[in-house]
Amino acid sequence: MSLRAKSFIKRTKKGNVIKVIKEHYLRDDIWCSSALCESCNHTDALLSATPRATESFRTPHYIVPDTNVFMNQIDIMEHPAIKDVIVLQTVREELRHLSMPIYNRVNAIVADKNKRFYAFSNEHHKETYIERMKDESPNDRNDRAIRVSVKWYANHLANGKKKAPITVVMLSDDRDNREKAKSAAIKCSSVRDYVADLTDSPELVDMVVSAKDASEAQAKADGKIEYEEHLSQVQIANGVKNGKFSQGTLNISGHNYLEATVMATVEGKQQNVYIVGRKNMNRSIQGDTVAIQVLPKSEWKKTASVAIEEDEDEATEMKAESENTDGMDVDNALPEMPTAKVVGIIRKKWRPYCGFISKKSIHGTEGSTSAQNVIFRAMDRRIPSIKIRTTQAHTLAGQRIVVAIDSWPTTSVLPLGHFVKTLGSSGDKETETEVLLLEHDVPFQEFSKRILEDLPAEGEDWVVLDKHVHNERRRDFRHLNVCSIDPPGCTDIDDALHVRALPNGNFEVGVHIADVTYFVKPGMPMDEEAAGRGTTVYLVDKRIDMLPSLLGTNLCSLRSNVERLAFSCIWEMNENAEIVNVDFTKSVIKSKFSFTYEEAQNRIDDDRMQDDVTKGIRTLNSFAKKLKQRRLEKGALTLASPEVRFNLENDSQDPVDVELKELKDTNALVEEFMLLANISVAERIYSKFPDSALLRRHPTPPDSNFEELRRALSEFNISLETSTSKELSDSLDRAVIPSDPYFNKMVRIMTTRCMLQAQYFSSGTEAEQDFRHYGLACPIYTHFTSPIRRYSDVMVHRLLEACIDADLTYGQELTDKMRMKELCDNLNFRNRMAQQAARSSVELYTNLFFRNKVVEEDGHVIRILRNGFVVLVQK
Amino acid sequence: MSRLELLTPEGLRVDGRRPNELRKIIAKTSVLAQADGSAYIEQGNTKVLAAVYGPQEVRHRMQILHDRAIINVEFNVAPFSTSERKKRSKNDKYDNGIKLQTSQFPRSQIDIYLQVLQHDGGTLQACINAATMALIDAGIPMIDYVCASTAGCIDKQPVLDLNYLEESSDSPELTVAILPRTGKVNLMSMESRLHVDMLESVASLATEGCEQIHTILDAVVRDTTQHLKDSLMQ
Numbered sequence A: 001m002s003l004r005a006k007s008f009i010k011r012t013k014k015g016n017v018i019k020v021i022k023e024h025y026l027r028d029d030i031w032c033s034s035a036l037c038e039s040c041n042h043t044d045a046l047l048s049a050t051p052r053a054t055e056s057f058r059t060p061h062y063i064v065p066d067t068n069v070f071m072n073q074i075d076i077m078e079h080p081a082i083k084d085v086i087v088l089q090t091v092r093e094e095l096r097h098l099s100m101p102i103y104n105r106v107n108a109i110v111a112d113k114n115k116r117f118y119a120f121s122n123e124h125h126k127e128t129y130i131e132r133m134k135d136e137s138p139n140d141r142n143d144r145a146i147r148v149s150v151k152w153y154a155n156h157l158a159n160g161k162k163k164a165p166i167t168v169v170m171l172s173d174d175r176d177n178r179e180k181a182k183s184a185a186i187k188c189s190s191v192r193d194y195v196a197d198l199t200d201s202p203e204l205v206d207m208v209v210s211a212k213d214a215s216e217a218q219a220k221a222d223g224k225i226e227y228e229e230h231l232s233q234v235q236i237a238n239g240v241k242n243g244k245f246s247q248g249t250l251n252i253s254g255h256n257y258l259e260a261t262v263m264a265t266v267e268g269k270q271q272n273v274y275i276v277g278r279k280n281m282n283r284s285i286q287g288d289t290v291a292i293q294v295l296p297k298s299e300w301k302k303t304a305s306v307a308i309e310e311d312e313d314e315a316t317e318m319k320a321e322s323e324n325t326d327g328m329d330v331d332n333a334l335p336e337m338p339t340a341k342v343v344g345i346i347r348k349k350w351r352p353y354c355g356f357i358s359k360k361s362i363h364g365t366e367g368s369t370s371a372q373n374v375i376f377r378a379m380d381r382r383i384p385s386i387k388i389r390t391t392q393a394h395t396l397a398g399q400r401i402v403v404a405i406d407s408w409p410t411t412s413v414l415p416l417g418h419f420v421k422t423l424g425s426s427g428d429k430e431t432e433t434e435v436l437l438l439e440h441d442v443p444f445q446e447f448s449k450r451i452l453e454d455l456p457a458e459g460e461d462w463v464v465l466d467k468h469v470h471n472e473r474r475r476d477f478r479h480l481n482v483c484s485i486d487p488p489g490c491t492d493i494d495d496a497l498h499v500r501a502l503p504n505g506n507f508e509v510g511v512h513i514a515d516v517t518y519f520v521k522p523g524m525p526m527d528e529e530a531a532g533r534g535t536t537v538y539l540v541d542k543r544i545d546m547l548p549s550l551l552g553t554n555l556c557s558l559r560s561n562v563e564r565l566a567f568s569c570i571w572e573m574n575e576n577a578e579i580v581n582v583d584f585t586k587s588v589i590k591s592k593f594s595f596t597y598e599e600a601q602n603r604i605d606d607d608r609m610q611d612d613v614t615k616g617i618r619t620l621n622s623f624a625k626k627l628k629q630r631r632l633e634k635g636a637l638t639l640a641s642p643e644v645r646f647n648l649e650n651d652s653q654d655p656v657d658v659e660l661k662e663l664k665d666t667n668a669l670v671e672e673f674m675l676l677a678n679i680s681v682a683e684r685i686y687s688k689f690p691d692s693a694l695l696r697r698h699p700t701p702p703d704s705n706f707e708e709l710r711r712a713l714s715e716f717n718i719s720l721e722t723s724t725s726k727e728l729s730d731s732l733d734r735a736v737i738p739s740d741p742y743f744n745k746m747v748r749i750m751t752t753r754c755m756l757q758a759q760y761f762s763s764g765t766e767a768e769q770d771f772r773h774y775g776l777a778c779p780i781y782t783h784f785t786s787p788i789r790r791y792s793d794v795m796v797h798r799l800l801e802a803c804i805d806a807d808l809t810y811g812q813e814l815t816d817k818m819r820m821k822e823l824c825d826n827l828n829f830r831n832r833m834a835q836q837a838a839r840s841s842v843e844l845y846t847n848l849f850f851r852n853k854v855v856e857e858d859g860h861v862i863r864i865l866r867n868g869f870v871v872l873v874q875k
Numbered sequence B: 001m002s003r004l005e006l007l008t009p010e011g012l013r014v015d016g017r018r019p020n021e022l023r024k025i026i027a028k029t030s031v032l033a034q035a036d037g038s039a040y041i042e043q044g045n046t047k048v049l050a051a052v053y054g055p056q057e058v059r060h061r062m063q064i065l066h067d068r069a070i071i072n073v074e075f076n077v078a079p080f081s082t083s084e085r086k087k088r089s090k091n092d093k094y095d096n097g098i099k100l101q102t103s104q105f106p107r108s109q110i111d112i113y114l115q116v117l118q119h120d121g122g123t124l125q126a127c128i129n130a131a132t133m134a135l136i137d138a139g140i141p142m143i144d145y146v147c148a149s150t151a152g153c154i155d156k157q158p159v160l161d162l163n164y165l166e167e168s169s170d171s172p173e174l175t176v177a178i179l180p181r182t183g184k185v186n187l188m189s190m191e192s193r194l195h196v197d198m199l200e201s202v203a204s205l206a207t208e209g210c211e212q213i214h215t216i217l218d219a220v221v222r223d224t225t226q227h228l229k230d231s232l233m234q
Helices: A067-072 A074-078 A089-098 A100-111 A138-158 A175-183 A191-196 A203-207 A212-222 A233-241 A314-326 A429-439 A466-471 A525-533 A549-555 A597-605 A612-634 A665-688 A703-714 A725-734 A743-754 A791-804 A817-850 B123-138 B164-168 B196-233
Strands: A002-011 A017-026 A061-065 A085-088 A117-120 A167-171 A246-252 A259-266 A269-276 A289-294 A340-347 A353-357 A372-378 A386-390 A399-407 A416-425 A475-486 A495-501 A507-514 A563-573 A579-596 A644-648 A655-660 A694-697 A759-762 A859-864 A869-873 B025-029 B037-043 B046-057 B070-077 B108-118 B147-154 B157-160 B173-179 B184-190
Touching: A061 A138, A067 A074, A067 A089, A067 A100, A074 A100, A074 A203, A085 A089, A085 A138, A089 A100, A089 A117, A089 A138, A100 A117, A138 A167, A138 A175, A167 A191, A191 A203, A203 A386, A203 A416, A233 A289, A233 A340, A246 A269, A246 A340, A259 A289, A259 A340, A269 A289, A269 A340, A269 A703, A353 A386, A353 A429, A372 A399, A386 A399, A399 A429, A416 A429, A429 A817, A475 A507, A475 A563, A475 A597, A475 A612, A475 A665, A495 A579, A495 A612, A495 A665, A507 A612, A507 A665, A525 A791, A525 A817, A563 A665, A563 A791, A579 A597, A579 A665, A579 A791, A597 A612, A597 A665, A612 A665, A644 A817, A665 A694, A665 A791, A694 A791, A694 A817, A703 A743, A725 A743, A743 A859, A759 A817, A791 A817, B025 B123, B025 B196, B037 B123, B046 B123, B070 B123, B108 B123, B123 B147, B123 B173, B123 B196, B147 B164, B147 B196, B157 B196, B173 B196
Parallel strands: A061 A085, A061 A167, A085 A117, A386 A416, A475 A579, B070 B108
Antiparallel strands: A002 A017, A246 A259, A246 A289, A259 A269, A289 A340, A353 A372, A353 A399, A372 A386, A399 A416, A475 A495, A495 A507, A507 A563, A563 A579, A644 A655, A694 A759, A859 A869, B025 B037, B037 B046, B046 B108, B147 B157, B147 B173, B173 B184
16 A cells, blocks of 8 residues: 655635645555456456447447536436446545535445446555646546546456456546547547437437537527626625625515515515516526525515416517516505515525426427427426427327426526436326425335335234333333324324323323334434435325334334333323323333224213223313413414315225315314423423434514515404414404404414424524424424324434433434434425425315316405415315 | 545545554654654654653652652644644643553653644554653563554444544544553543444454554564664674
8 A cells, every 4th residue: 555645725714724634545455346357356346247338339338427427417327227337536526526416316326236336446546546737727637537547447457367358438528538538549428429329218318418518609609698697606705795685595486487585684674575577586496595686676576466377488478577577557555575686596406397398399290209499397386497308209298207407598598408207197196196296305215125124023913022011111001091092094193192090189191102213223224214204294195104114004003902112201280280290201001992083072072981981081181171271371373274185086096075174172182282292301301402402493483474464454454463472362363253254264374374384403503592382382392292204203202212211322313413403404394395295285186176177165365466366265 | 514425435534544444654763862762653644752761860859659650741732733733732631551660660750751743633542652662762661562543433334543534523533552462451532422332343443453553563663673783783
């Protein structure tokens, strides 16, 4: 092994210039990993002995792509047809600096043994390491390093005893690099030329991202400039610093893709700033972090919003836009809204989009396979149309496809993209469900074998053994009258309750939660998968589980008359439902009944039932009422969001009827105790882990959120006080119009929409006064009660276990606040996506239900646009 | 967050070593003419100079021990030793657990001066190794070498001899010093959190490292002694 010293100069965060010296070892034991090679000592070769040969390169060969190939053509690299690829360390390092998402995707491919991508450490290989030459830019040095490695591979594979001839081909879209390679007798090709030879997967040609500079230069030559140039990152950073620009996330209106808002600080106040029109949005896309410049007051938006369905041809689009921006003649009574334009994009949020090809944009006759430009329309209406080039336009018509954006040059009205894959025909329920899962980034693939191996070996026959009771400090609650109350058809029961009178006149109330962490240990593949999924996603016709169903619906589920492991929260309460004492323990329970809400309600109401279980439910019910009363007095909000249920036809799963979910007393019963358990647990884990407790907060919504609603309500002489949740809840109670019984409910629904999202956070990252849960009006809160379907609860279980068991060993996953923060960010994201996916699923089924059907119902207009309105229909 | 990749998928570390490999060690003895014994050691980019004075008369009478010698260790980090120049205060927080036959020198004092010239992770181990070499060079009888090595844990993979980059990216680091002949452990020091399940494998890797270091140091000592012998024979 030989040694090189790497030294370079860098600037630290504080601005000091320092010299960094690193050791760099060069090795002679890095193998080529080819199955054919006999001179290397590798044990399990990754690269196959019979790689692909193509028309242009007739010798079987491995592929060595350069950095830009991965940067731009990652979709092709992920395609199953591309195998036996050598990923150089130089390339991986460059990728890491250029784009973390792509770097992670490359790492995922490398980890997938079936793809046969070999990560070759050329920088540490004695013969492929090169020093940067004088006057050579780092880029040129890296390109040379790639060429040297390709050359080494070619020579290495050509020499020595080989059973068959084999070589390597370099892929590069950089013409200069290719010329240099050719002069060094290295085989190379551009991606487009290479995939054109892969005749067995013709779709690859469509997936090639066209070299950016070519099309741009072409359009520039035509003299067409549609957009202003973006400012450079440095200009933006300076502008934001000196207050000339503001920074925020672009949020495009769902009704009108030409109108967006950015939450930003303008005139010293955090508020929504409008951005109107394509020109002002300046090529930014939904979710991008953008830098904006506020326009002069004379250009501020005064009009109400307009609903626009994206029109087919660009002419009408542009017309609609000009109408929109110029149409300020109406309604000067409306206040002016701060309006801005985008001057630069700080972080792009581009992702692959699901959608379809606009039929009108397809030219030529049926069956022709010549390449043509077509317009792709994303399912998400906030995303602009994307121009793609494809040879399979006719086969793709009427299909749901996935497309990625490549670039959006200043010269093009629409972004340019490329085809990624087909999902299926549109209107098909399966395809549409897949679309909505993909659109919301819900991981829905089956659990892999590696994950299923983590399940207990006994499978369905797993039972509670004596050792669980005796060796694990579990309390034995099997004799208690524990029962669970859930919606009908519920198979993943994660909570159960019991109550009993104590000799001293108080009551013992227990909430028992499925002990998921007994099966899911930190670091297991199953745990990592669950952390990635974050939550179970409920769609109308199916459920995307967070945990394998053996656990979720069987071993963890607290079903009746089976012994199950649980994590229990036991309170001692007096008659007024005030907590005297609280205790947490792992336990073993045997639930006596699993009721539906309705059954439990019937038992409460039926005076003839006088058994212990029924009496228990009655006690719990009366306690719950007291708890609720106390909570409401403190200012907890009762909000409404309409939830619907579909009755599906058994075979086809087509919706046959739709109804609103009904709420019973018993719903509130379970909810009250779960809230109480969550609060008790939150206090406990925060006391032990002040820096890294996983908690949930609900921030106070800013006043501006209520403005529209307040204006609307003032028409009815109703005022809305929003400074505290107590005042809000009181003013909601007063918002009644005697003639319209539905009015109050509607106000509550609309108030819900003004709220901010509740979030998970790590206690070390926020100030203690910000822990408040606004909606529930309690100072500290977490999620503990549904570990089967929420990962946050799994973490909270682990934290709580560490609190009660002094001997427990745990790692950094519970104590590192930054790691906890990252986890929380992911959980928040997954949760939001799961919610939206569920909502979209309901929408999909609503559409299916009302397809070819006319129903007359009464409704309330809740929002007026310039050319349309939004109606809330009650049923 | 762009976190540094400390272990590549093919199992190489940032500087190209495998997890169970030490950095390159260069050791020299008798580098200072003034001192009774001295040594210079490089473990990768960590460079330490050690000087031993004594056994000599105790400077402060108060401190005299009647049955053995007292050992005075002074540890100093040069301000230019890291890439960012910093002024550091003298401290001797390291009791480096050197095993001397101190009872042979009652009422005397042995001074060990340690100077870190360049810091690239693992200063404690380098200091212990340098002190051992300097004591041997001074001809002070010892029970055995004291060899020290660090080991840490990156993504649940135990790794030997962390450099500064690995040390500073929040990976736990355990320093172990042993007497290689008997395998007795003189010192185990760790200032970060390490999961107890990993402790055994990390400690055994560090011990393995100590043995490797012993081989290297022993070779150096034998080599210099051979030179000495050769020059005497001439």
